[in-house]
Amino acid sequence: MKKTPRRNVLITAASLLTLTLFGPGATRAAETGTPMTKQLYEVRTYLLGDNGDAAAVDRYLQHALLPALGRLNIGPVGVFSPASNDTNDRDSIIVVIPAKSAEELAGLSTRLQNDEQYLADAKPYLERGPQDAPFARISSELLVAMDCMPTLNVPAGTLDNNDRVYELRLYESANERLGDLKVDMFNNGEVPIFLDCGIAPIFIGQAVIGPQTPNLTYLTVYPNDAARLKAWDAFRAHADWQVLKNVAKYKGTVSKIDKHILTAKPYSQM
Known part of the structure; x- marks a missing residue:
């Protein structure tokens, strides 16, 4: 054979x-x-740093960003944290956002700023200043x-x-x-x-x-x-x-x- x-x-x-x-x-x-x-996918990492507020980022993602993305028919969105046995920097939150096109991702910020429900839901997070910022920086690919x-x-x-x-x-x-x-x-x-x-x-x-x-x-x-x-x-x-x-x-x-x-x-x- x-x-x-x-x-x-x-x-x-x-x-x-x-x-x-x-x-x-x-x-x-x-x-x-x-x-x-x-x-296309944005892999977004919220680097919390020494003074980050993971709970504030979680509230923003759960109650403001993900619902707004849902209204734009963007999803499913993944949100993750390092496991207890992960050897990397554990002070981070990783978000995966899928998109149908580069234009959809490029226009996302403008569409969010035109979403009154999003602005209301995100207000406690967006109004925080330099002295109580919920994260140190965002890194994306x-x-x-x-x-x-x-x-x-x-x-x-x-x-x-x-x-x-x-x-x-x-x-x-x-x-x-x-x-x-x-x-x-x-x-x-x-x-x-x-x-x-x-x-x-x-x-x-x-x-x-x-x-x-x-x-x-x-x-x-x-x-x-x-x-x-x-x-x-x-x-x-x-x-x-x-x-x-x-x-x-x-x-x-x-x-x-x-x-x-x-x-x-x-x-x-x-």
Whole structure:
């Protein structure tokens, strides 16, 4: 019996991923070369600093910003804080805002300023001055979704599981060429291996603007932290990953990995 080449197996798996996540229309688009509409994502980090007020930021996000974004049909919006076992700076709140276009994100501030309900709800937060600012600074990056996952996906039942944990990973590359090759690696085989190992991506995007470009950033979710560790062990041992990581053109595409283990805020929509 003739064996199917490993490379073809990876491509077939990628097609199955597209069908599973985005339906037959996405598969037809891939087969015909018709471009799919890709979302954009702002990953916004509120850096609280020594004198930050996390409760004030939470109230603003829960009662002012997220409802206003909902009125603009923007969502689901994810809001996260570092988990107890995260080794990074724990004084932060991370917000993921999806958008249909760059224009939608660029016009967001103006639309919020024209929303009287938002201004009323956000007043206690917006009227705080330099002496009682609720955070030290906001750091953001803008991502464009990749071919392997053009729109975000929150797996069914995710919000019902209070034990769920998330992992936000940022893969830096030494230059733009290597960054594009890492994107190509995701688009041509890495994500189906994720799914096979129990790593469930919510979004995957390449940085357009941000403090750590060139990079790609993605968010994954797990039933609990033990499942997260088990899934990554399975990924590292997966036969297809052993093949893909040794493809010559993909070697050296990642120069640094930032990993953040997160928990969802009670009002998070992811």
